Amino acid sequence: MASQFDVIILGGGPAGYVGAIRAAQLGMSTALVEKDKLGGVCVNIGCIPTKALLHSAYIASLLGHAKEFGVEPGTVKTDYGVAMQRSRKVSDQNSKGVEFLMKKNKVTVVKGAGVLQPGRKVKVGGDVYEAKKAVLIATGSRVKGLPQIGLEINKTTVISSDEALFLEKAPASMAIIGAGAVGMEFANIFHAFGTKVTLIEALPRILPLEDAEASDTLTKSYRKRGIEVIAGAKVKKGTPRKDKVSIEVEAGGAAQTLEVATVLMAAGRAVNTENIGLAECGVQVNERGFIKVDQNLQTTAPGYYSIGDVAGPPMLAHKGMREGVYVTELLAGKKPHPIRYDNVPSVTYCHPEVASIGLTEDQCKERKLEYVPGRFPFSASGRGRGTGETEGFVKILREKKYGEILGAHIVGTPASELIHELAVARENEYTVEEIELAIHAHPTMSEAVAQAALDSLGRVIDM
Numbered sequence: 367m368a369s370q371f372d373v374i375i376l377g378g379g380p381a382g383y384v385g386a387i388r389a390a391q392l393g394m395s396t397a398l399v400e401k402d403k404l405g406g407v408c409v410n411i412g413c414i415p416t417k418a419l420l421h422s423a424y425i426a427s428l429l430g431h432a433k434e435f436g437v438e439p440g441t442v443k444t445d446y447g448v449a450m451q452r453s454r455k456v457s458d459q460n461s462k463g464v465e466f467l468m469k470k471n472k473v474t475v476v477k478g479a480g481v482l483q484p485g486r487k488v489k490v491g492g493d494v495y496e497a498k499k500a501v502l503i504a505t506g507s508r509v510k511g512l513p514q515i516g517l518e519i520n521k522t523t524v525i526s527s528d529e530a531l532f533l534e535k536a537p538a539s540m541a542i543i544g545a546g547a548v549g550m551e552f553a554n555i556f557h558a559f560g561t562k563v564t565l566i567e568a569l570p571r572i573l574p575l576e577d578a579e580a581s582d583t584l585t586k587s588y589r590k591r592g593i594e595v596i597a598g599a600k601v602k603k604g605t606p607r608k609d610k611v612s613i614e615v616e617a618g619g620a621a622q623t624l625e626v627a628t629v630l631m632a633a634g635r636a637v638n639t640e641n642i643g644l645a646e647c648g649v650q651v652n653e654r655g656f657i658k659v660d661q662n663l664q665t666t667a668p669g670y671y672s673i674g675d676v677a678g679p680p681m682l683a684h685k686g687m688r689e690g691v692y693v694t695e696l697l698a699g700k701k702p703h704p705i706r707y708d709n710v711p712s713v714t715y716c717h718p719e720v721a722s723i724g725l726t727e728d729q730c731k732e733r734k735l736e737y738v739p740g741r742f743p744f745s746a747s748g749r750g751r752g753t754g755e756t757e758g759f760v761k762i763l764r765e766k767k768y769g770e771i772l773g774a775h776i777v778g779t780p781a782s783e784l785i786h787e788l789a790v791a792r793e794n795e796y797t798v799e800e801i802e803l804a805i806h807a808h809p810t811m812s813e814a815v816a817q818a819a820l821d822s823l824g825r826v827i828d829m
Contacts, residue, residue: 368495369494369495371497372697373395373397373500373694374502375398375504376503377399377506378402381506381674381689382504383406385502392698393698395474398474404464405460407508409457416531416551418457420554420717422555422558423449423557445535446559486499499697503642504686506638507635507636507681508636509528510634512633523610538561542565546574546575551715566613568600569598571585571597572585572588579775580777584777602615610626611627647667649665649666656676663689671693674689682710682712685710706793709789711785718779719777719780720776721784724792730763738764738766739762739763740818740823744811755779758779760784761774769799770797774788778811784814787812
C-alpha cells in the first residue's frame with residue numbers, strides 16, 4: 367500500500383519548496399521529494415552563495431576607492447577562500463531555514479531520487495508515494511559544457527559555476543564563456559579577487575537579453591576596470607591541459623588563441639528531465655526539452671503539473687516560486703491570479719547591477735509600437751553623487767498615447783531593488799503619470815525612477 371498525500375512535489379528548489387509550503391498552508395497533506403539539500407541550486411550552488419561572493423567583491427572594490435571618502439584602510443588584501451567559506455555559511459543557513467519551514471508547515475520531506483510512476487505516484491528507493499490530487503514536477507536545471515569543441519566540464523581546469531563556488535583561491539587567469547547573468551556575475555567576482563578575466567559571448571553583445579543601452583553601459587564599465595570583453599565570438603576549440611586551457615576564438619573576422627588557468631562555462635543550462643519517468647507517465651517535452659504545459663501548468667498527463675525551470679523560461683527562481691503558489695492554489699479550489707510572464711523582473715547582480723521588466727527598445731521597434739523613452743542618469747542624482755554610485759541610469763519606455771509602461775531598464779547599484787516599483791506599477795496597470803505622482807523621498811536613488819517618468823513626458827527636473 368503506497369503512502370498517500372494530497373500533493374507530492376518532486377524537487378526541493380525554490381519552485382518546489384514554496385509550492386510545498388503553500389499547499390500545506392491550504393490544508394493539503396504534502397510530501398516533498400529531494401535527493402540533495404533542500405533549497406535546490408538557488409540556495410546551495412546558485413543565487414544565494416553568488417550574492418554573498420558578489421558582496422565580498424563589492425567590499426574589495428569599495429576599499430580600493432576608500433581614500434576618496436576620507437578613509438585610509440591600509441593595504442587591501444583579498445582572499446577568495448575566506449569569501450568562499452563565508453558564502454558557504456550563508457548558503458547553509460538558508461538551506462537549514464528551508465528545513466525549518468518544512469517542519470513548521472508539517473511538510474513530509476522524503477530524501478532520495480524520485481521517479482514518477484503512472485497513477486500520480488512517485489517511487490523513492492523501495493517506497494511508493496501516491497498523490498490524491500496531483501504530482502508537481504520541479505526538478506530544476508543544471509549547468510552544461512561544450513563537449514563538441516573540447517570543453518567538457520572536468521571540474522579542474524574547465525569548471526562550471528558549481529565548482530567556482532568551492533574554489534579555495536582565485537585562479538591567476540580565467541576565460542568565462544557566456545556573458546549572460548551568470549557569466550557577468552562571476553567576471554565581477556573573480557576580477558575583484560585579482561583574476562585576469564576574459565569574458566566571451568557568442569551573440570553580438572553581452573547581456574544579450576537586456577536592452578542594448580544596458581549592455582553597452584556594462585561593456586564600457588567592465589573594460590574600464592580591466593576585464594576583457596569579446597562579443598560576437600565563436601569558440602572554435604578548447605584544449606584542456608594539466609594546469610591551463612588553450613582556447614581558439616574567432617571574433618570580428620580575426621582569430622586568436624587564449625591561454626588561461628581556468629575556463630568557466632556559463633553558456634546556458636540544461637533541464638533535469640532524464641530518468642524521472644516522464645515518458646512512462648505520458649508527460650511530453652517540447653523541442654527545447656522543457657516539459658509541455660497548458661495555461662494552468664498541467665502537463666500532457668492529467669494529475670501531473672510542472673513548475674520552475676523544467677516548465678520553461680524564464681529560468682528564474684522567483685518565477686518558479688510564483689508557479690508553485692499558483693498550482694497549489696488551483697489544486698485547493700481557489701482562483702489564483704494568472705501569472706503575467708511578461709511582468710517577471712530580471713536582475714543581474716554584478717556591479718553596477720542591471721535590472722529590467724517588460725519590453726526593450728528593440729522589441730518595441732520590432733512590434734512597431736509608438737513609444738517615448740524617459741531616461742535619468744545616476745550621475746545627476748544627489749544621492750548617487752554622495753555615495754559615489756554614479757554609474758548607470760533608469761529608463762522607462764512610455765506608450766505614446768495612453769502612458770502605459772511598456773518596459774523599464776535600470777543600470778546601477780540599487781537596480782535589483784528599484785525594479786520592483788516598476789513591477790508593481792505594471793501589475794496594476796499604472797501609467798507613467800501615476801508613477802511620478804507618488805512622492806519619492808529626497809535624496810534617494812529611487813527619485814531617478816520618478817525623474818525618468820517625467821523625462822518621458824518631456825518635463826524632467828534635475829536633482
